[in-house]
Amino acid sequence: MTAVSPPSRRASAFFFRKPRLRLTILLSAPLLWLGLAYLGALAALFITAFWSTDVFTGQVVTDWSFDNFVTLFSDSVYRTITLRTVGIAALVTVVDAVIAFPMAFAMAKLASPRAQRILVIAVMTPLWASYLVKAYAWRTLLSGNGAINWLLDPFGLSGPGYGVAATVITLSYLWLPYMILPIYAGLERLPDSLVDASGDLGAKSFRTFRSVILPLTFPAIVAGSIFTFSLSLGDYIAVKIVGGTSQMLGNVVYDNIGAANNLPFAATVATVPVVIMLVYLAVVRRTGALDNL
C-alpha cells in the first residue's frame, strides 16, 4: 500500500537530503547582517579615513589622500595620545592579570564545588552592573573628600586624584571580571594531578607555578587580555569621568565626530585601535587563546 505523505513531511525529507541547503539558509541571515552590515560599515569607515571635510560647509569631500594619516603620525599631540592610550591599555591588562590570577586560583583550586558556583556569580554580577555607575562610583571614591582619601589619611597619604592613575584604576576595576572568568575556566581545566606530580618531583610552590601552572593557563590569560586591552583602547568615558585633562584615542574620535564635525579624521584615528587589535589577535591566535573566548 502506498500512502501519500503530507506536504510537511515531503518538505522535511527534501531538506533532510540537502544539508548544504539547510546550512545556506541557516547562515544567510546572520551573514547578511554581520558580513554585509557590520563588515561593510567597517570597510566604509576605513575608506572614509582617506577622505576629508570641506572647511567651509563641513560636508565630507570624497577626495582621496593620506593627509589624515600624515597628521595623525606627524602631530606630536596625537603621537602622545596614541602612546598614552596603548600604555594605559597595557598597564590595565597587567594589573588585571596580576589581581585576577590569585583570585581565580583560589576559586578554581581551593573552593568547594558549591562555593565555586557562588563565587562565579559573585564575580559576574558587577560585570552587568552599569558601566557608568561603576565609573561614577570611582569618581566619588577618588574625589577630594571621598573614601580613598579618608582611608589613606591616617597614614599621612592621599589618593591619586583625577588623572592617568585614576583612569588606570577605574579601567582595571571595570574590566577585572573579564580577566578572572577566563583564567578561572582555564585553571578549572588544569588537572590537579599535574600540580601534584610537580610537587612529588620536588618542585617548590613557585617552581610549580612557573613551570607547570603558568604555561598551561597562558592561553586563558591571553583570552582575558583581549577584552581588557581592547576595551581600554577604545574607552573615552572613564577618561572623561576620572581622567582629568589627559585624553585617550577614544576622546579624539569622539571630539572629531561631535564638536569638530570631522568624520574622516575621526575615522582615521579609529583605525589605530582596529589595527592594533587585529595585529594583537593575529599574534595571539597561535596560543589558542581565541578558542578560550
Place this chain on the structure above:
Amino acid sequence: MSKTARALLWTALGAGFAVIYFPLLVVLLNSVNSDTTFGWPPKSFTLEWWGRAVTNEGALHALWTSVEAGLAATAIALVLGTMAAFALQRYRFFGRNSISLLIVLPIALPGIVTGIALNNAFRTILGIDLGLLTAIIAHSTFCIVVVFNNVVARLRRMGGNLEEASMDLGADGVTTFRLVTFPMLRSALLAGGLLAFALSFDEIIVTTFTLGTGLETLPIWIYDNLFRPNQAPVVNVVAAVLIVVSTVPVYFAQRLSGGDSASGGRI
C-alpha cells in the same frame, strides 16, 4: 600546597571581592546620603532622593527608550544568534572559523570603533537619519554573540541523538524541532536573551554614536546628568537601582544556563 600559600590565596580572593563590591556599596549608601556632595563617611541619611527619582520624567522616559531598544535588539539577536549557532555547531564547512571570528568581532573590537563605523555607514553612506531604529540595529550586532555562545554551549552538550530518534520514529523536521529540539534549547535561549538584554541596556559608547538626537537611553541620561551638581542625588538613586536590578538577569541566566557557560556567554 603550603599552609602559607593557601592563606595568601584566600586573602587575595577576599581582598579582591572587597575591592569589587566596595564601590558599589558606596553608590548604594550615597543614594540615601542626605549630604549632596557625598563626602565620606556619610553623616545622615534621607529617602528624599528616592522620592524625587521615581517621579523624574527624564529618567523614566530614558528607561522606556532603553527597554524598547533592549527588547528589539534581544529579539533580533535571538533569531540571528540561534541560526548562526546551529550552522556553526552542526556543520563543518570552509570558512567556519572566519565566521565564528566575525561573530566575536563586534565585542572584540573597541566599542567606539563599532559605534563610529555604524554612525558613518548610516549617515554618510546610506543617508539614514539616526533614530531609535539605528540604535537597535547597532545593539543587535553586538548582542548576537551572547545568544550564540549560550546556544552553542547547549547544542554541544545535548548532541543529536534525541533528534535522530525523533526522526526515526516518524516525526518530520518541524515536529522534531517543536517537540524535541526547542524544549531542550528553551532555557539556553532565555539565558542568552536575558544577557543580551542586559548588555544592550548597559551599552553607552555604541549608543552615543547611533541613537538620534533628542532620544536618551538610561545610560545616556545618567551620563548627561553626571556633571550637573543638583542632579547628583537623583543620578545616585538611578545608579543604585541599576546595581540592584542588574543582579536579576545574571542570577536567572546562571540558573537557566545550567553552568553551560561560566561567564554567561559574553566571553
